[in-house]
Amino acid sequence: MVQSARCWYRDGGDALIRREIDGLTLLYHRPSGITHIADSPVPEILDALTRDPQPLEAIITRLAHVFDLPDGSDTRGLEQHLEGLVALGLVRVTV
Amino acid sequence: MDDSADQDGAFPDESPPGDPLTEPQDAPRRRMLLLGLGAAAGSAIVSIRPALAQSAASVLHCQIPIPDPARADRHVAPDGSLVAPGTDGAFPGAGRAFTGEEVKAALRQGRMLPGTGYEQNRAYLNYIRRLQSGTSGFTCYASLQMPR
Numbered sequence: 001m002v003q004s005a006r007c008w009y010r011d012g013g014d015a016l017i018r019r020e021i022d023g024l025t026l027l028y029h030r031p032s033g034i035t036h037i038a039d040s041p042v043p044e045i046l047d048a049l050t051r052d053p054q055p056l057e058a059i060i061t062r063l064a065h066v067f068d069l070p071d072g073s074d075t076r077g078l079e080q081h082l083e084g085l086v087a088l089g090l091v092r093v094t095v
Numbered sequence: 096m097d098d099s100a101d102q103d104g105a106f107p108d109e110s111p112p113g114d115p116l117t118e119p120q121d122a123p124r125r126r127m128l129l130l131g132l133g134a135a136a137g138s139a140i141v142s143i144r145p146a147l148a149q150s151a152a153s154v155l156h157c158q159i160p161i162p163d164p165a166r167a168d169r170h171v172a173p174d175g176s177l178v179a180p181g182t183d184g185a186f187p188g189a190g191r192a193f194t195g196e197e198v199k200a201a202l203r204q205g206r207m208l209p210g211t212g213y214e215q216n217r218a219y220l221n222y223i224r225r226l227q228s229g230t231s232g233f234t235c236y237a238s239l240q241m242p243r
Binding site for chain 2: 011029030031032033034035036037038039040041042044063066067068069070077078080081084085086087088089091092093094095
């Protein structure tokens with residue numbers, strides 16, 4: 001299935017400048033010049049990404065290593081967030 | 096591992112977790128992460144674009160690499176698609192990223208992208224027009240499309 005074969009990754013270096021403010025996270029995306037205000041779980045998901053493409057299952061595993069995920073958590077919620085972040089240019093996906 | 100430099104420390108740098116089942120369940124400072132589904136997924140991030148994305152500074156600074164670094168070894172066919180090196184009529188990548196300002200001038204005013212010839216310029220612009228979400232340069236291109 002094509003959907004599950006996709007792998008997700010982020011830009012390296014200083015493409016994203018990040019500041020924590022009052023429990024929210026400000027993200028300045030240098031390539032696009034756009035600022036984003038993010039709430040959980042977006043910063044956590046960005047942390048779990050690497051410059052090397054990873055499948056959804058690997059990202060979930062990384063998140064589960066640090067956080068408690070509610071019973072019934074599967075890859076669908078994560079995939080929705082990732083697709084939203086791809087649309088914003090903050091995350092990249094292999095095609 | 097150079098990837099560790101820009102991690103913020105939440106994730107151990109070179110440790111794909113071995114077996115999550117062996118993690119102590121009562122480890123301190125673990126917190127619940129709600130990944131959410133449906134409508135909730137869209138509410139976790141708000142983008143501030145109007146003033147910034149339309150400002151001259153923003154357009155000047157954003158960049159569009161040709162081709163996307165992930166496919167840097169591909170050549171650009173006249174219709175903008177990426178093809179194998181050596182394909183007849185295709186051009187090698189630009190070796191640099193063009194700025195939003197350069198691309199805007201080429202798209203709207205018919206100027207040539209710096210350092211390109213006529214056919215090469217046309218192939219590169221076709222590539223830019225075909226940029227899709229998730230490809231490097233897409234957000235920059237999308238910003239150029241926004242009405243002033």
